[in-house]
Amino acid sequence: MCNSNILIKIIENMGKNIIENKDYLTELDRVIGDADHGINMSKGFSAVDAKLDEMNGKDWGSILKTVAMTLISTVGGASGPLYGTAFLRASTVVDGKMEIDKEDIINMFEQAVEGIKMRGKSDKGDKTILDALIPAFEALKLAYEEGKDTKTAFKMAEEAALEGVEYTKNIIAKKGRASYLGERSIGHQDPGATSTYIMIKSINEVLEQN
Amino acid sequence: MCNSNILIKIIENMGKNIIENKDYLTELDRVIGDADHGINMSKGFSAVDAKLDEMNGKDWGSILKTVAMTLISTVGGASGPLYGTAFLRASTVVDGKMEIDKEDIINMFEQAVEGIKMRGKSDKGDKTILDALIPAFEALKLAYEEGKDTKTAFKMAEEAALEGVEYTKNIIAKKGRASYLGERSIGHQDPGATSTYIMIKSINEVLEQN
Amino acid sequence: MKKIINHKEDVVEEMLQGMVKAHPEYLKRIDDSNVLVRKDAPIKGKVALVSGGGSGHEPAHGGFVGLGMLDGAAAGEVFTSPTPEQILKGIKAVDGGKGVLLIIKNYSGDVMNFEMAAELAQMEGIEVQQVIVNDDVAVEDSTFTVGRRGIAGTIFVHKIAGAAAEKGMDLDDVKRVAEKTIKNVKSMGMSLTPCVVPGVGKPSCEIGEDEMEIGLGIHGEPGIRKEKIKPAREIANILLSNILEDMKLEKDDEVAVMVNGLGGTPLMELYILNREVDNLLNEKGIKIYKTLVGEYMTSLEMAGASISVLKLDDELKQLLDAKADTPAFRIL
């Protein structure tokens, strides 16, 4: 259904959007963190960008693994190992595949969620990446179960992610730097949830064009 | 002619005027020095003030020596040893005297000048204390030679000191902190010459009242 | 932003070069990395210690690499954890066959990156253990959150675990004394001015002209509260009260004290603060065995200070006193 060419386009678009939102993400992090989430993510995706050429013609697993290793080895900070682990775990379920199907998509997404949970010892409600990623995953799975097509399913995932981002404004941070603020983290949007939303939105933009 | 009571009044008045001019002297020092001349001098004369009682009934030499040692042991900075040496040397020529005459006054003044020259390795034209003190001394000596009385002689000394202070604005500093400025010290009034002028003026104020 | 730097992107690279140039008798840099290790690394038969974290805390951690302290330190970007790859290079460079202890400050980023490095090192057959320093009592201690931050108390862990390793203790024992040190050390900081991360260019936080911030983090993370600036005596009292509340010290207990400058505060003020700390501890009958005053764990040019108190026993005293020879910490 989906060949690995589209994945490269998605990765490229994620990078473009993350880099465009560098200052926005950093500013969110300045309020409840240490003002570097945009810098960290841009650095990682710039390094990924530089490897797009060598991804050409590779299978889904290899491409995702390259993204993972690049993020892990360039970002530093919390988001590097978290997103890195997400991509790495996702890569394991599509190893060697040039084409993937719905099942694979659900598996990849699930692995990404599990990877972040494991690496971050975190869960929904901690005011992190997971507050965007888990609702998105659940919406996607539900959409597929209801027989929706991939484009629609991702549209719904994006909406759920955005709601998740909004939700982070109302809760106390329990993980990451913002957790040091305790109560005072309430009222502020989580940078990591926001970058997750941007990445899911980036998937949709590519699906729309194809 | 002059008993040692008047000396105590003079010392007291010097202290009062120096302390009143603390900020003014410090500000002058801020421009071409290190912003402490008023602080240094006030500290010294506050310590002198605390000893006025014990000076009571003492001879000229003892009183001047007490002033000298107090300045030396409290001021620090350049002005402490300079004024201290001036008072110390002056004290040597009036040792044991309860009353002094014109001759003694000239001798004391001369010793003060020589003391500062020796201690400071400085002379007229270096933009220092001496640019007020030497003209004042010369005016005083001339006045006496011309047969003027002490009040008049000191009036003339005060005028000469003030001219000397003005003159320091036009010259390059060769001694003290201001000398590090080289040419850029021109245009600014010397703090030490100014405190000397204030001290001579303080003598006059007391003479006027007596 | 007034700084003595060249390009803001190059500060870490150029700083590391400047460090190695300044201390060639202590440090060498591992190729293609931001890792500094002991000149004589790896030392066969000795447990090796690796720490690190974001840059901007100098002399931490590269300044503590040397005899009796760290074997290696990995430097991340300013206030950003080094990557697993970097840390792994450090681990491999110092491993002397007796295992490696990682000393990690408790930040999600640091913990995750160091843990990944440990996993990778273990896959390569190197024995790796880790300890996590969490001395900052400004942060509430809760099992539902990531818990407390690691700040200047970390230096005591470097010193004591380093001495243990130098003495020939095995990995479990070195880890045991490191954990004892962590259990026994509490810290808290305050600041008068924010710092500016070169890559960001804006102050990390705002502190008013007559305000101070109590309990802030070493990356400019907001603290407990802002209040009107107070005399040194009250500052010492605020920080120490929070620390002691948490420590349950008793009369005649012996402690080591660190008064740590955050970068912009001159030594004169640190000594004045130390006078107050000393007086307050004396009043409580607590015995000060050793005092450190200076810059150990900074936050770029931030003005402010932290106080750390380490409760001692005979073992910790002996290890604290042991010889150390590093660029930033020496005991003869």
Added chain:
Amino acid sequence: MKKIINHKEDVVEEMLQGMVKAHPEYLKRIDDSNVLVRKDAPIKGKVALVSGGGSGHEPAHGGFVGLGMLDGAAAGEVFTSPTPEQILKGIKAVDGGKGVLLIIKNYSGDVMNFEMAAELAQMEGIEVQQVIVNDDVAVEDSTFTVGRRGIAGTIFVHKIAGAAAEKGMDLDDVKRVAEKTIKNVKSMGMSLTPCVVPGVGKPSCEIGEDEMEIGLGIHGEPGIRKEKIKPAREIANILLSNILEDMKLEKDDEVAVMVNGLGGTPLMELYILNREVDNLLNEKGIKIYKTLVGEYMTSLEMAGASISVLKLDDELKQLLDAKADTPAFRIL
């Protein structure tokens, strides 16, 4: 004025108390004075070294009291020379029968107060000699004026003369190596922000938001010129050019380098500056034998740095490398 102090009048007293409390193993204070001396002073049969000056330059000079450096340091008020009485107390407390060398920074106030102390000590039968440090090439060297200021290069004099005295050299010989060091050391500084003397409460000078001041003194005395802030590389070049112009170094000459922070500049920036200094000297073929990077002679919270270069010969190298154990300077 944001400072960690109590009352502005008490800063020197409380700082000295804080120093002694921090370093009881190194320092003791002479009663009724602002003089710190070695714990083991007087040392019979050793030439004693006394320095000092205004406060606000910490760790100078009390931080350099200890084995292999100073025997005593007299502290004046902030940026004000100590009085002869104070210095005399220091001289008397450290005299071990072999004479005392005074190490004086070249400021009229310091020179006169130390000279008076020397006269008083000689009257009491103590042999006293003095050397005057004048390393600041920012000031024109002229016999018609008081000449150059003494700044961070003074620490090299403490170290080298201290090692000579510790080695057992007699007073003339200690004075000889001190003077050789003074002849061979040149320094120059720059600043990004002024400092505030507690008793004054106003900044010592004004430096614009995008400006730096080149060649200023360690008391905030104006420098050679203000200019737009420049990259570290150019700052190093400006300072070093002035220094080298004055030194006439030749290819393969060996030097010691000090990159000294003025109080408000973090170590990260000092290391970046050191990288540039090192590169520039390498380009000229000058060999760096030893480098010191840190805060040695500060100006309260002023942001900025100075560079010192000391030309070495075999004797100076050996003395520079000798063991030292003081609060702020240790060589194992």
